[in-house]
């Protein structure tokens with residue numbers, strides 16, 4: 001990638017050629033369609049991904065186009081879905097497995113942490129499992145705890161897995177393609193409340209978004225707001241509200257949690273002196289705790305205020321109170337104000 | 343070839359004519375309502391009328407809640423229409439309030455038939471203050487301690503190992519209770535399902551596992567779910583009898599499940615029953631449009647024609663006690679009125695406020711949760 005391409009990937013803008021406006025879920029589908037066409041080793045499977053096209057329709061039309069040999073339904077067993085993906089990857093395929101909701105990673109957890117994550121390491125690099133587990137995650141859809149959770153931190157805590165979560169259609173397509181072409185197992189979280197709410201320009205030409213690079217969504221000088229996934233639109237709303245009050249907030253979308261873009265975050269905090277970290281996962285052992293740790297370790301001298309954090313509460317995800325549970329723009333704004341007034 | 347009785351030596355012989363591992367689903371009443379076996383004496387016209395009423399009530403409850411959903415007063419619905427014989431029959435096969443139940447999300451008809459007040463189920467669907475589960479879960483994830491009906495988890499088959507443990511505790515405590523554990527056909531593919539049955543079998547625990555085989559798991563047909571011709575034969579692998587029953591024949595369900603429940607209660611170990619039925623509605627409201635992509639109208643229609651309520655009506659007519667149109671219409675409108683009244687009553691209790699989020703996470707409230715609750719309180723007061 002050239003420097004300009006790199007930059008355009010960061011801002012989520014396409015630099016040349018034709019683009020269309022797609023929703024986030026359409027971008028996910030398009031990435032799979034293009035990779036299925038490009039590489040015969042790519043297969044797509046999971047519960048109800050075939051004729052049904054997935055419960056959110058992320059795989060709609062793929063079975064019709066590529067046939068049931070490449071795109072197929074599995075029995076209802078996440079352990080089998082993930083475990084079979086590991087075996088297929090070891091034997092030379094490029095499996096894209098769908099787990100219907102991130103809340104149902106549970107039955108597949110052992111396969112993820114014991115097999116997918118460790119096979120490269122335990123075999124001294126003789127065997128590897130380049131696979132993708134795509135799964136919708138996050139709240140805001142009135143789904144109660146079994147359709148709203150944000151379990152990404154379990155996976156960031158397991159060495160050997162890459163963990164990504166796009167918040168724009170551009171990144172959704174580019175990150176998924178990068179994952180498919182990479183050599184490691186990738187847990188690819190799709191923020192379900194943005195599936196259709198997030199719309200944006202997506203190039204028709206082939207491109208990837210490198211795993212491990214964050215993106216600056218808005219430049220600013222007074223405070224750095226860091227988030228990923230479903231909270232990003234609210235983070236940007238908060239930044240816009242603060243801009244109206246004359247406060248200049250820099251908004252960073254991590255896009256990728258493991259590895260994450262330390263350099264981008266640190267250079268921003270060194271510039272602004274203040275950081276607020278936003279996610280919707282429960283607070284204890286939240287991945288943002290690691291980001292906060294690195295900021296205080298590497299940028300302590302620049303800090304004008306303690307690093308702020310907005311997260312989900314340490315309760316199971318509720319049903320009727322999901323609006324209160326989710327950090328909305330007001331809660332994010334308030335956390336910024338607190339850091340600014342410190 | 344399927345053998346008539348299990349050839350595995352650790353399964354005690356069955357003294358009853360009800361055979362495990364039958365190649366075809368056991369049936370008492372044909373689709374047209376004629377008995378195909380001797381009807382046991384307990385199926386009096388009064389009992390059959392009562393069963394009919396309960397099945398109609400469940401069907402109309404489904405209809406009404408789908409209407410509420412369309413009105414935006416609830417957010418999710420998973421119908422059990424077409425499965426009434428299985429669920430009402432099951433409720434009649436156990437000792438309600440004495441035995442324990444680990445159900446799954448499509449079991450509201452089972453709950454109703456066990457005598458759970460309709461308002462409790464409605465309140466759970468609406469997430470109101472009258473909800474015993476405090477508005478914590480999406481609709482159809484009900485639980486009621488008074489009926490030993492354990493709160494439902496969405497996570498498919500996750501109730502199966504706990505049901506085995508519940509039964510092990512019953513055995514340990516020397517009770518004469520059993521544990522009923524229900525699940526769909528799709529659930530039998532999960533590792534937890536196999537682990538739970540195996541554990542119950544090894545422990546000879548008093549668990550009755552019942553598969554409500556409605557032949558679809560969202561868009562996945564049974565044939566794609568397993569290479570086994572059916573579910574009940576899987577019982578052999580776990581050293582327990584497997585019964586195969588026509589789940590649209592309430593007499594058959596009560597005969598087989600009632601027998602299996604008492605066999606389990608007698609200390610013989612667990613049993614598996616497969617009730618063959620059909621999901622005539624969509625999987626849930628989220629699936630309504632997609633259905634046409636994976637199953638044909640003809641298939642659905644062929645099962646609509648095998649309706650379990652029509653079958654009881656056929657039997658009653660055959661016995662000389664037909665349900666006339668007026669009577670049915672009265673029954674239906676009485677259910678509608680009852681649902682309407684309970685919906686209003688439930689809605690009038692309001693929705694739980696934010697405090698409910700921080701309760702019941704633990705037995706006590708640790709400092710970090712007290713702090714988070716105080717944060718929300720300040721936020722809420724600031725917004726006023």
Ligand SMILES: Cc1ncc(C[n+]2csc(CCOP(=O)(O)OP(=O)(O)O)c2C)c(N)n1
Nearest residue numbers: 104448496497498526527528529558559560
């Ligand atoms: C562990 C897990 N994986 C996936 C799902 C999503 N899901 C909900 S219902 C369902 C199909 C279940 O089919 P079946 O067990 O046959 O029950 P039915 O809905 O037909 O009554 C699936 C895959 C889930 N709830 N839990």
Ligand SMILES: [Mg+2]
Nearest residue numbers: 526527558559
């Ligand atoms: Mg089913």
